[in-house]
Amino acid sequence: MKLLSNELRLIFRSRLSSCALLLLLLLSSLAVWLGLQQVAQQRHTIERLAELQQKDAEAVADRYADSGDAGSFAYYTFFNTWDPPSDAAYMAMGMRDVAPYVLRIRALGLQAQIYDGETFNPELALPGRFDFAFVLIYLSPLFAIALLHDLVSGERQSGRLRLLLSIPGAGVLWRRRAALRYGLLFAALALPLLVGALASGTATVAIAVALLITASYLAFCVGLSLWVSSRGWSSAANATALMGAWTLLTLVLPTLANMAITRSIPVQQGVDLMLAQRETVHGAWEVPRQETMQQFFEHHPQWRDTAPLPEGFHWKWYLAFHQVGDESVAEKVRAYRTGLEARQRWTEHLGWLLPSVGAQAALHRIAATDLTAQLAYQDRIAEFHREIRQFFYGYLFTDKPLQREDFSSRPVFAPRATDTVSIGAQLLGVMLLGGIVFLIGMARLRWLDASGAVSKRHHSRRVEADLAVIDRVA
Amino acid sequence: MTVVTRIAREEWRLLLRDRVAISGLLLLVLLTLVAALNAYEHQRSANAERAHYQAQANHAFEAQPDRHPHRVVHYGHFVFRPVNPLAAFDPGIDAYTGNTLFLEGHRQNTANFGDVRQSSLLLRFGLLSPAFVLQVLAPLLLIFVGHASVARERESGTLRVLLAQGIAGRQIVAGKLLALSGFAGLAVLPALFALGWLGVSGHAPWEQALLLAVAYVGWLLLWALVVVVVSSQFQRGRDALLALLVAWAVLVILLPRWLPDLVNTSVPLPTRFESAINAEREYKELGDAHNPDDPYFSAFRAQVLEKYGVTRIEDLPVNYKGLVGMEGERASSALFNRYAEALFELQRQQNALVDHFSWLSPTLALRRLSMTAAGTDLENFQRFLRQGEDYRYQLIQGLNQLQVDELVYADDTNPKKENRISHTHWQAFPEFEFRPAPPGNVLDRALPAGLVLLCWLMAFAMLIRVAGTRLGRMAR
Structure with missing residues (x-):
């Protein structure tokens, strides 16, 4: 517990991290609030029009x-x-x-x-729209990148890396740090979502699924960030690689796919x-x-x-x-x-x-x-x-x-009751991708060497572990 | 060779050895080409399809059998919105607007079958177009490539050496800017070729293509300026990178999405549902042509009778029923147009509000400039709706006129009698042809956004001078 609170203090002492987390919390709160507002507006419109229609x-x-x-x-x-x-x-x-x-x-x-x-x-x-989906899908990866791209390289650049690695069980330390950041990011997204759910009386299943989606997608982003951070590159190179990946995943590939689907x-x-x-x-x-x-x-x-x-x-x-x-x-x-x-x-x-x-x-x-x-x-x-x-x-x-x-006694419209959404396969896909990438990213943190990269010595073991992880998930 | 070009050449040499820079550039060029080809092909096939449907609708209209003109009023007509040629560069709102407009009497319909309702939400990730690549992705590449340009020299201590050699801070900054602008030039080159081809081959008005070219060159120049200015302010390259990425995320991704959403909630539009009810109510209040004692139509009848100098409508040389139809259509169209214009005005207000924010994010200015020049903005869509409405009005009143002239009142009011006029009349109506805004008008409308962008450019040009001076001073 003590260790955790120490780490927590470390995160909040960094101006970049604390600002980033606060900003994410603000943005997701804003998005949820705007969403609730729009829903209320639409409900109000429906009621108003019903009266008008009656007349x-x-x-x-x-x-x-x-x-x-x-x-x-x-x-x-x-x-x-x-x-x-x-x-x-x-x-x-x-x-x-x-x-x-x-x-x-x-x-x-x-x-x-x-x-x-x-x-x-x-x-x-x-x-x-500027809604929670936008904050989650577009913005939260950027925050994950901001918090994690220099997880290892930052320590190297400040000269603490060797010391940290010499501590027994250094792998645990990295993973604790990574998990903590993941947890904080998740909290910044999930808290407003939960408040929104309370405000609009969202069904428990729906909010649980939404949280699962959030957790899985964030896990993917964090896992990818860890994967890249453990390669021993400089902070700038990490940030470049991760932003490149983000651009591909949220801007380029979906539009290319849309083009393909529309045409075919x-x-x-x-x-x-x-x-x-x-x-x-x-x-x-x-x-x-x-x-x-x-x-x-x-x-x-x-x-x-x-x-x-x-x-x-x-x-x-x-x-x-x-x-x-x-x-x-x-x-x-x-x-x-x-x-x-x-x-x-x-x-x-x-x-x-x-x-x-x-x-x-x-x-x-x-x-x-x-x-x-x-x-x-x-x-x-x-x-x-x-x-x-x-x-x-x-x-x-x-x-x-x-x-x-x-x-x-003419017929009166009755909207379909909130349909029981069948979401199995879609959710599974996100969870699987998120889970695998997260575990790989975490697993790689175990074998960091003094250069801040996964050591050559452990290369074969690393591959085995990665495979084992994939086995376990799949 | 001056000092500035020598610095630029050194920077270039580094850039060309940088894997990120080269692969990023190649990827960007490739994407631009794919996007341009796709957007062009989409524009061509969409236009071919709509031209085909337009021809089919024209044929169907002209091939109608002998009919009562009022049947034809209800049979109506279809017009299809063609895609402006420069949509191959910036499709703008094309996917978000309907392209099929059904024209009939007594009603104004919506343009339907827009892509946005016919696609999964994947469409909301954006459309891959040259404009998208240059608006969103190219600045990011410039950030990756240029964030360390000045910061690197400082970090490695070479900045001191350079300054000690008597090179002015301004010269260093100018050299870096030159190098990065050259790189940006490479990135924008394929798009310029595409625009040049569209303009020169006569596919699109060259003025508008030129405006687009200038706008995007200015846009990338602005980002080159921003990158070099920011790079010169930070001790370490990675800090400059982070600051630039935050700026990019806020200016290019966050604000252009959030601000329109704010405007959308602060200036709400009436639903079509309530506008329809209100318009109909007002229409009913105008008068009831079927009611012989209706004040509005009694006055109209008296006026007509007086004009022709007769006392009974049966004695009129024309078909009174047709005249009533014309009057009703005139009044209802005026009413519907009032509603339509009120809506257009609200939409214009919304857009103007968003445009104000281009002082906050230059992306908004560029987007306005780009969509206006490409003829894929709301103004262009409203233009289509207006022309569609004009065409509808002329068509319906033409048909009513036929009822006035070709049919006799006594026959027309006899329910037992089939009243049909020759089908040759249908062929006499002109076909619909959309007239895009003339280039002069487009340029006028693009001017304010262009000025905002220019202000951004000048502000950063000033900043870079300051940054250069400070750089020189700091080393002393």
Whole structure:
């Protein structure tokens, strides 16, 4: 205990280390605070819009209640849908700034509504959010480098290295120092995260997973820093090598990978389906109405034996051709969806190689703010849209007038309950990478020689130990 | 050979023997080339794809059968946003904006199918482009290569020797700066070639390509200055390195991300949801064309009747229903445009706030300059939306005019009658063509950011003089 507190004092006596730790604590607190603020803002917006929507629906009811015309109700009534931020969303805002989390839909063709965007400022979205994910993935490695790049070389440069190495059990000393720095870095990240979790009532599992991701990713950075520091280079060379590695891992390789994934999995089907759906919908005015109805009944036989179309316009025909339009592009919708999912899947695969990508994917999965969460919201909208259609069809196909009290029993959107996130593989990838690199880095500290590098004599033993470590982890 | 060039040559000799410098430079050049080729190829294929879709949409519009013009108003049209040629250098917000805009009557739609919603979060790591390489990575390389340039001389004691030989501190610093700038020149060279090719071959306006070239040369020069100034302030190279890395992390990574986020929360944008509801409510308040007693449309009717000198709408020589459609479209478009412009204004305010911070981080100034010159900034996107809206308005009003002229009121109000006009009318509408901002306008808008960058350069040019003088004095 005494030793530990001594080491602790040493760390905090160094201006660089104490400043770095304090700064990291500040930055992660700031990020968590901003995240909580944004989540609160989004929740507030959802509530405010629900009220606004309620008034809007009332206005529709006022206008058409007397007519009892279900078609007018179907055409003019918008329904609100929303995707509330999860209790872990404050960690990683993900796509919630560029994709809608509130969307109004009505009983017309879904495919012409569901891809509508949200208003946001693309120039502000471009650099990305300042959230905990950013602090963890981009900034925390820099702090690990700052604290560890001169762990060994600093002692050599100040002339204490020989003395330290002559102490029996010097390996333990280095590892204690490294572990202490790791612990402090982790604390600087984890404390604000925990406070945030308390403030937003994050589920225990989610916060545990987030902490695991943090610990694993940090372990990777610390392990890599130790690996480099134990090579006997100068502090400047260590810093250069580590910054080079950081640049590759967080800036260069992910963008190269993104380029590869975007090019190999095109998703232009989105535009295709939009164009095709519009042709079918508007083409309906040119084809005999009975033909459209037959197409419709094929998928919805429950309305087949209802009253035939009258001479003039009837809303049920109008809504039917909208639905036929949606159904005519079902194949394209699936293809589009498959493309998006493939992009997401390959990103997750990449997490096995790049801890930055792995940690990002895992953290956003836990926060439910990634592409998968977006698609889940769209699925929920589609489900709700089916309910809306069924509701109006019940009146239109039976020619039952829609009264005010019927209108108040219209379907109400219920957001998907915070889905139980399956995160196994992504988390495992980050943990494995972090664990292996950390253990290798720690193991190398055992065989430092007077030059501050792992001695030649121990070279073969070192390799064996490294392998043993990998064995143990895998 | 002057003293300065001799010092620079010595520094060069060291640089060329430095493994980090050489491999870093090679990596950077390689990345620039890969990025340039990829961005160019992406820009080309995206444009080919969008041109293809535009042609398809044009064809679909023109090949419509005989229809009632109001059907066509709802059938609408699609326009696709082409990628500006210089996006091959700096894609800017291209991936964050939709490229497909559906135009129809009585509505303003969003541009959809932007890459940002069609990619995994991997996209948020950034796009590999020559601009990204030069903005973010090149300064880092200059730091690695140059952090010890002056500090090394001091650390090893050669600084004293140099000064004792009668070389002025300023000359030493100038020599180091020359060497590092030369190195930076090598790093920026492939990008300059790419820009030169884009400008000379006529792919892009040469003025804008030139502006980009100047901006990035200035940017790297600024970093060379920063590196040499900082290096001359520290006793040890490693301290200079740490200080520079912190500066880089704060100026290039942290602030350009944090400040926009701050602005985003301090100037919130209304959601599309509420703007739509509010606009619709206002629209309803304007009047109801179907209500014979509606004050707004009664006044309109009276005005029309007076203009044609008749007392009943049935006696009008034109189709009154079409006129009402035109009036409704005019009023609703004015309303929607008001909302759209209010939003644009808010976005502009946000960007202006961020721009103020370029006094804090020159990266923000460079980014503004770069995106503006490349035509991949918000202004350009808003330009597309505006032109799309203009086109939509002309199209819809053209169709309404057809309803006014080609259909008879009595027929048009008879639900039993099929009212269709010849499909040849559809072919008479002009096709949409996006007109990017003229280079003069681009240069004007880039000017403020350019000035900020110039101020940064001048400030550090001044600092380096001071640093040189101090260096000389200190040795005495």
